[in-house]
Structure formats: structure tokens, C-alpha cells
Amino acid sequence: xxxxxxxxxxxxxxxxxxxxxxxxxxxxxxxxxxxxxxxxxxxxxxxxxxxxxxxxxxxxxxxxxxxxxxxxxxxxxxxxxxxxxxxxxxxxxxxxxxxxxxxxxxxxxxxxxxxxxxxxxxxxxxxxxxxxxxxxxxxxxxxxxxxxxxxxxxxxxxxxxxxxxxxxxxxxxxxxxxxxxxxxxxxxxxxxxxxxxxxxxxxxxxxxxxxxxxxxxxxxxxxxxxxxxxxxxxxxxxxxxxxxxxxxxxxxxxxxxxxxxxxxxxxxxxxxxxxxxxxxxxxxxxxxxxxxxxxxxxxxxxxxxxxxxxxxxxxxxxxxxxxxxxxxxxxxxxxxxxxxxxxxxxxxxxxxxxxxxxxxxxxxxxxxxxxxxxxxxxxxxxxxxxxxxxxxxxxxxxxxxxxxxxxxxxxxxxxxxxxxxxxxxxxxxxxxxxxxxxxxxxxxxxxxxxxxxxxxxxxxxxxxxxxxxxxxxxxxxxxxxxxxxxxxxxxxxxxxxxxxxxxxxxxxxxxxxxxxxxxxxxxxxxxxxxxxxxxxxxxxxxxxxxxxxxxxxxxxxx
Numbered sequence: 384x385x386x387x388x389x390x391x392x393x394x395x396x397x398x399x400x401x402x403x404x405x406x407x408x409x410x411x412x413x414x415x416x417x418x419x420x421x422x423x424x425x426x427x428x429x430x431x432x433x434x435x436x437x438x439x440x441x442x443x444x445x446x447x448x449x450x451x452x453x454x455x456x457x458x459x460x461x462x463x464x465x466x467x468x469x470x471x472x473x474x475x476x477x478x479x480x481x482x483x484x485x486x487x488x489x490x491x492x493x494x495x496x497x498x499x500x501x502x503x504x505x506x507x508x509x510x511x512x513x514x515x516x517x518x519x520x521x522x523x524x525x526x527x528x529x530x531x532x533x534x535x536x537x538x539x540x541x542x543x544x545x546x547x548x549x550x551x552x553x554x555x556x557x558x559x560x561x562x563x564x565x566x567x568x569x570x571x572x573x574x575x576x577x578x579x580x581x582x583x584x585x586x587x588x589x590x591x592x593x594x595x596x597x598x599x600x601x602x603x604x605x606x607x608x609x610x611x612x613x614x615x616x617x618x619x620x621x622x623x624x625x626x627x628x629x630x631x632x633x634x635x636x637x638x639x640x641x642x643x644x645x646x647x648x649x650x651x652x653x654x655x656x657x658x659x660x661x662x663x664x665x666x667x668x669x670x671x672x673x674x675x676x677x678x679x680x681x682x683x684x685x686x687x688x689x690x691x692x693x694x695x696x697x698x699x700x701x702x703x704x705x706x707x708x709x710x711x712x713x714x715x716x717x718x719x720x721x722x723x724x725x726x727x728x729x730x731x732x733x734x735x736x737x738x739x740x741x742x743x744x745x746x747x748x749x750x751x752x753x754x755x756x757x758x759x760x761x762x763x764x765x766x767x768x769x770x771x772x773x774x775x776x777x778x779x780x781x782x783x784x785x786x787x788x789x790x791x792x793x794x795x796x797x798x799x800x801x802x803x804x805x806x807x808x809x810x811x812x813x814x815x816x817x818x819x820x821x822x823x824x825x826x827x828x829x830x831x832x833x834x835x836x837x838x839x840x841x842x843x844x845x846x847x848x849x850x851x852x853x854x855x856x857x858x859x860x861x862x863x864x865x866x867x868x869x870x871x872x873x874x875x876x877x878x879x880x881x882x883x884x885x886x887x888x889x890x891x892x893x894x895x896x897x898x899x900x901x902x903x904x905x906x907x908x909x910x911x912x913x914x915x916x917x918x919x920x921x922x923x924x925x926x927x928x929x930x931x932x933x934x935x936x937x938x939x940x941x
Contacts (some may be wrong), residue, residue, distance in 0.1 A: 402462070464748060472706050501533045518650075527621075666823075700722070746902070
């Protein structure tokens with residue numbers, strides 16, 4: 384490795400092409416907006432004339448549209464793309480790569496079937512990364528023994544799936560997504576035989592899980608295979624149960640190996656305690672419990688969090704992300720790296736706007752240009768310390784070696800499980816800063832957005848990384864009512880942030896750049912923007928019916 388390579392950055396940023404041309408174009412739009420406002424003022428009907436109220440409503444709506452357009456320019460004038468160099472990372476730090484904890488959250492075994500959940504789990508277990516440095520945690524807020532059983536089955540199947548993926552470099556590494564491929568293209572006899580064997584193992588596992596769910600019970604001979612099933616009794620319900628933590632694969636154990644004799648990643652099932660009379664704070668509460676439980680077991684300095692319906696599509700995603708954290712010049716400033724949300728089931732015409740091309744390719748990249756990339760709740764890698772409330776300081780140093788895991792080597796699995804159950808109890812957070820200054824914030828339906836904002840206001844930078852190959856693929860709503868409920872939740876939650884003390888113009892004043900404050904408001908003002916939109920639609924229609932002119936006639940423009 385040459386000296387020149389040692390000094391090259393692990394990532395670089397580049398401005399989007401056509402920036403100057405776009406600014407000229409935007410300037411003409413701004414002039415047009417000013418002329419529209421001027422036209423309304425000059426031609427406003429006098430007091431007592433018919434149509435005056437309609438003109439006032441139109442003028443107010445157009446002012447709202449104009450100011451919202453100005454806000455959007457804060458990110459469209461500053462589009463920045465990032466490019467990591469994973470080969471340089473390997474050359475410098477291959478022997479000192481940090482441990483990574485992967486959090487997967489599920490809440491309902493009906494809406495989120497266990498077979499879908501374990502496909503996400505199985506997609507991250509074969510990452511192109513040292514398996515002894517990976518720990519995967521599943522948070523099951525539904526407290527379902529069927530989800531636990533599915534994870535137990537996945538732990539056994541992973542002994543075959545991980546070596547198969549790495550031996551043949553197969554992609555994607557979600558079994559369900561991978562086995563959708565047509566088997567008629569398998570020409571290599573050795574690979575074809577392996578393909579059919581692994582597929583049969585997967586189909587058998589899937590059948591056993593689905594049969595148990597359909598029958599409404601798990602066979603006693605299966606329950607006898609693992610002590611974890613004893614956690615479920617007649618008193619356990621979705622909204623009322625004790626803490627359950629089960630280490631299904633202990634990554635410290637050199638005897639826990641796959642079929643090729645290689646170490647397996649740690650695999651943990653967690654269902655935090657729930658009580659009907661105590662708030663559970665939804666996904667934020669689940670994530671905070673995961674942070675604490677993982678601190679007892681692996682305590683990795685880097686955390687990847689995923690929704691259970693968003694599987695990993697790129698086995699090198701972790702390595703690429705670490706380029707941002709471990710860069711010698713800028714890495715110490717980075718709190719998290721956010722990937723765009725991509726879907727494998729978007730409809731042909733994308734009638735529900737799931738692809739959101741402008742948002743993902745322009746606006747979020749523009750916010751990233753200010754070092755203020757949005758935290759979107761999934762597909763995000765965090766620095767544990769920043770997520771736990773630490774403020775940024777230029778003179779701070781970071782240790783990538785995990786000293787706590789060395790200490791935990793002397794603890795038994797049972798001791799780790801018992802210690803973890805304590806921090807997953809409802810009472811643990813009482814009188815603490817969890818949900819306020821530590822972990823994800825409570826009290827907002829969009830806990831991810833507000834958490835990202837508070838992290839940035841503590842001095843950290845965040846990066847938006849959009850690779851050419853999607854790092855994660857999820858399931859988008861394909862039914863109108865589901866899409867409406869989702870957008871309603873987002874809009875209401877973000878408006879709640881805007882009218883709270885966390886309004887970016889107030890909370891972020893002097894802490895993040897003005898462009899970032901404006902960029903946040905593009906999304907925080909989604910809900911109130913519906914008012915001028917509805918006004919514009921109704922006023923123009925009613926004015927047409929009553930013969931009230933609102934726009935200049937053609938002969939007035941010539």
C-alpha cells in the first residue's frame with residue numbers, strides 16, 4: 384500500500400451538474416411569481432365590487448405557493464452527491480473494522496408476517512463483512528411466539544444460507560427475493576444442485592412456520608428444542624407481557640459455526656415489557672430498548688436500523704457506509720448515514736408516488752449538502768454515541784475496538800439475557816433522559832425526523848448517500864387507503880414538529896444552517912400546504928360558475 388493511498392479520502396462529495404443553468408431557470412420562475420403577485424395587487428377589485436373576496440383568496444393562496452417554492456430552492460440550489468471508496472477502506476482498516484449492531488423492528492405478526500421478517504434478517508446475516516463483528520437484533524413489539532419460532536428456524540437455516548451466498552456471491556440475499564429467479568438459467572451443475580438444495584430447505588422452513596400459524600399452535604416437539612418458548616404462557620398478550628430476551632446465536636462461541644466452519648453472527652430476539660397503563664412510545668420506544676439491550680450484549684459503535692419489510696439488497700452496504708464514518712478528515716463529524724427508501728413492488732405508473740423521484744434524487748441530496756440529511760427511520764447507519772445523546776466536539780476521539788464485548792466474554796448467555804431484560808422493562812426509563820436527550824425522542828408520530836434534527840443541533844453532521852444500486856428494498860403501499868393513512872400520519876406528525884419548540888427556525892437557530900432549516904420545512908409544511916391548494920381549486924371552480932374573471936384575457940397579454 385503506497386503512501387499516496389494512505390492520504391486519499393475514503394469518500395468525496397460532488398456538486399450536481401447543471402447547477403448554474405438551474406439557478407438561471409429558477410430566477411425566471413421567481414420573476415414570474417413576483418409578476419403574478421403584482422398582477423393581483425394592481426387588478427384587485429375595489430371594495431364593494433363583485434369578486435373581491437375571490438381575488439383576495441387567490442392572492443393569499445398564491446403568496447403561500449410562492450413562499451413554499453422559495454423554501455424548496457434552499458435544497459435545489461445545493462444538491463450534493465457523495466461517493467465512498469470501499470477499496471481504500473479495506474486497504475487501511477480491514478483488520479480493525481468496527482463491530483456493527485443491526486436492529487430490525489416488527490410490531491404485528493398479522494400485518495408483518497414472520498416469514499417476511501426473517502427474510503429481512505436473513506438478508507443482513509450474509510453481509511460481506513466479518514461475521515464475528517455482526518450482531519442482529521429483532522425487536523418484536525407484538526410479543527408473538529410465532530415470530531420467535533420463525534427466528535429460531537432462521538437461525539438454523541442461516542448455517543446453510545450464509546455459506547451459499549458467500550460461496551457463489553448470490554444477490555439479493557433475501558431468500559424470498561432471490562428464489563423468485565427462474566431456475567432454468569442455472570447452467571453450472573454444481574451451483575444448480577446447491578440452488579435446489581437450499582431452495583428446498585427454505586421452502587420447508589417456510590411451510591413449517593406457516594403451518595404453525597395456520598394451526599394456531601407450535602408443536603410440542605419444536606417447543607422442546609429451545610428454552611425460549613417457556614417465556615410464553617396464558618398471561619402473555621400483545622399489550623401486556625414481561626421482557627423477553629433470547630440469544631439464539633451466541634457469536635462469541637467459536638463452536639457456533641455454519642456448514643463451512645465459519646463463525647456465525649450473533650442473533651438476538653427481544654420483546655420489551657409492555658403494560659396497558661404505561662405508554663410504550665411506539666417505534667421510538669422499541670428502538671431505545673434495542674439500544675440498551677444491545678449495549679449489554681455487543682455494544683457495537685455502529686448501528687444499522689431497518690424496518691422488517693426492508694431487506695438488504697447490497698452485501699457491501701456496511702463497508703460503503705463505514706467510509707463516511709472512518710474518513711480521517713471528516714469522519715469524526717458524521718452521526719449517521721441515510722440511504723433513500725426504495726421499493727421492489729412499486730406499481731408501473733407509481734400512482735401513489737412511492738418512488739418520489741424528486742424527493743430522493745434532489746431534495747434529500749440538497750439537505751445532505753448542508754450536513755443535515757433527514758433521518759428517515761430505516762436504512763440508516765448511526766454512530767451509537769451520537770444516537771445516545773453525546774454532543775459533538777472537535778477534539779473528541781473514537782475507539783472502534785469494542786471493549787465491552789471483551790468483558791461480556793466472561794458472562795454466560797443466561798447472565799446476558801437477564802441483564803438485558805432489566806433494561807427492557809417499562810420501569811427502566813422512569814426518571815431518565817431516554818426519549819428526551821437520549822435515543823429517539825418521544826411524543827411525535829415521526830420520531831425519526833425529530834431525532835435527526837436534535838442530533839444535528841448537537842453539532843453532528845449527517846450524510847445522504849444514494850448509491851446507483853439500491854442498498855435496501857422495501858414494500859410500498861399499493862392500496863389507496865393504506866397510502867392515505869401513511870401520508871396522513873407523516874403530514875400530521877411533521878406539522879406537529881413545526882408548531883412545537885422543535886420548529887427548525889427556532890430550535891435550529893444558530894445550530895444548523897438556514898438552508899437546512901428551510902429544507903426541513905419543505906416536509907414539515909406538507910399538511911398546511913393543503914389549505915391554499917384546496918382554496919385554489921374551489922375558488923377557481925366557483926368563480927367560473929359565477930362568471931368572475933380571475934386571470935387576464937388573451938387580448939390583455941398582447
